[in-house]
Amino acid sequence: MSGYPMMMQESIKKLEQTRSFRLSQEIPRMPFAEREALLHEWHPDYRPDSIKEVRIGPNKGEKLTNKLVDLLEGRSCVDPDQVNLNQIDYDVDILVIGAGGGGVSAALIAQEKGARVLMATKLRIGDSNTVMAEGGIAAATQANDSLDRHFLDTMGGGRFKNKRDVVSTLVHDAPLMVEWLKDLGCMFDTKDNGDFVVSFAGGHQRRRVHSCKDLSGLEFMRVIRDEFRNQKIPLLEYTPAVELLLDEEGKCTGALLQNMETGEYLVVKAKAVILATGGIGRLHPCDFPTTNHYGATADGLVIAYRAGANLLHMGNIQFHPTGAMWPEQMLGQLITEACRGNGAQLVNVKGERFINELETRDTVSSGILREVQGRGNGIPTPTGRAGIWLDTPLINIRGDAGKLDRMFAGIVHRFHEYGINVREEPILIFPTQHYQNGGVEIDPEARTKVPGLYAAGECSGGVQGINRLGGNSLLDIFVFGHRSAHSAVTYIKSAQVGAPSLQHVKKYHQQLKDLGIHNGLISPILLPDYTREEVKVRSANGASMN
Structure with missing residues (x-):
């Protein structure tokens, strides 16, 4: 019994029907101009909301990824005077x-x-x-x-x-x-x-x-x-x-x-x-x-x-092209690029390839985003997400019957836990933040x-x-x-260091004050906070709910 819902298995049948054609299909690498156009239109780095200018410190005036800027413009979690x-x-x-x-x-x-x-x-x-x-x-x-x-x-x-x-x-x-x-x-x-x-x-x-x-x-x-x-x-x-x-x-x-x-x-x-x-x-x-x-x-x-x-x-x-999209318990987990290096192909809902799988990661990720979000050729999941097939059975078909187990034992085992046999069934993937x-x-x-x-x-x-x-x-x-x-x-061997100090943190705090930067954040944050907003609201209003 497959770990994929029936609504997704119909797409797998199309993938299997086109496999013999795709085995001999050649997709050339993109020319430079075409690749640059794809990146500018679809790569997340080029989204207007992905970067913003940092207003303090050595990189002042430069645009950095916005969530990092928020931390750089926050106050230290340390009070130097204490x-x-x-x-x-x-x-x-x-x-x-x-x-x-x-x-x-x-x-x-x-x-x-x-x-x-x-x-x-x-x-x-x-x-x-x-x-x-x-x-x-x-x-x-x-x-x-x-x-x-x-x-x-x-x-x-x-x-x-x-x-x-x-x-x-x-x-x-x-x-x-x-x-x-x-x-x-x-x-x-x-x-x-x-x-x-x-x-x-x-x-x-x-x-x-x-x-x-x-x-x-x-x-x-x-x-x-x-x-x-x-x-x-x-x-x-x-x-x-x-x-x-x-x-x-x-x-x-x-x-x-x-x-x-x-x-x-x-x-x-x-x-x-x-x-x-x-x-x-x-x-x-x-x-x-x-x-x-x-x-x-x-x-x-x-x-x-x-x-x-x-x-x-x-x-x-960097957004890695192949993060797991299904099962959702594995959402975002890495599916190594070596799968594509050993013959696995990226296939849309119609059973078609749409990019050379060994383009650079930014190019492949952008191609997947275009295929799913721009062209509507993603494979839908029961929870409203959509992804692209990674045709892993091709690794054994191109190599031998034991190649997947020899080279990708971790992937075989992880998906087996959810009823998916990657020797016979593809993996549903979507880009995931990686580096x-x-x-x-x-x-x-x-x-x-x-x-x-x-x-x-x-x-x-x-x-x-x-x-x-x-x-x-x-x-x-x-x-x-x-x-x-x-x-x-x-x-x-030759360094002469003086007394340790946190004066640079005090100066940084003063610069934030002088620049009028008060974003309310404390940094560094040591662990991520995955508390849902509705839970935070209920927690904040806990006294009134008693």
Whole structure:
């Protein structure tokens, strides 16, 4: 018995009827002008309500995604006059904030280089977007590939807005990161002779995505988390950073943490700080569902911005083309791009393809939005939503009867829980917010504008431009996790830091007052609030309802 309602099964029959034709159908890549027109008309970044001008701070006058602007224009959750910074709870060489792949790899390398390291994270070690990444890590390791090709693909995918020197670093270090992970014990997909299995991802001109089934991020995190524990690096869980600390010269000297259980503040003095706090997805830019983990609320961007760090490309948000649309219990969950890289096709309600599935993510997402919302060719669900079919049975048809189970065991299992056999039935998908593209601007050594402050992974900006290619995010966290650690270790050897202070927060509050900005928000917000408005109203009027 299928997990799809009868009203959706009729459309599946049309999909099956056109499958033999689609197997030999070729859809060419879009010319540049056609692609740009599609993006401007349909991509959420171009909606008038998606961005607005920020009125304070290093990016004053620039347009950023609107929900981030609201947080940047909010007051700090910390009252600087109520915090005793003379009581130092931890005094270390390097503080790493965030415990996903970027933070853990940075901590491992920094300790290996002799630094005294402390890691603090909002939730638990590994609670991050890293464990939710499915497709794999991109690297030019094959004979028909090169660093130059990977560089050009990444620049083109980012619409040539990327920082060239940072992208050069990314692709140069990529094969080294694959070997580092392999040496630690990550179980990459390999052929019988031991060679890597590599797949296409949208925007890549060569097969270069190295995977561990469709559980790549989870596998990478499993291995590096074990190594972290083996190295006995000090860790504070459920203890997010709520503000950075600066000395009188503006150098970063640590952070103010908050115990989420007790509310207690903890003062960490450090010679250098590495931010690895992840993305923005749980703010739900443009009100899309998200693939992001529960703690992705842009807190690293907020505290770095108040400290004087510049943000880059934060007017551009990535929407992954294939988020789950049905069953609704899985709404927004990632369906890896590797499915399309291995032959799955996007099919509308008429059983027709409408775009080359390996265009860049922004292009494919825009094509889906046009097909569903503009042309009315989406597959309706019983709850009034509509999506597009991802014809997953083609993976086995193009490969062999066991390919889906070998490469996409996670997807097979998850949908089986809801009565959907993806070996025989397609998956209903729709774009979902996936990645923030930009972040705190870094250089090739992961340095920010603030001396002593480094950033790695999704919270950093510059490497992806305004659109990321598949496989480059898991690569980013490890390349700049390593780079940030090496750079910070070098820095602390000669750094002379003064007394930690929150004066920059007091100045920021005064600037808000002088500019007449009073939006009533407190930031950073540490967890998303999913309370429905009608519940909030009833709660507020609780006394009158008794």
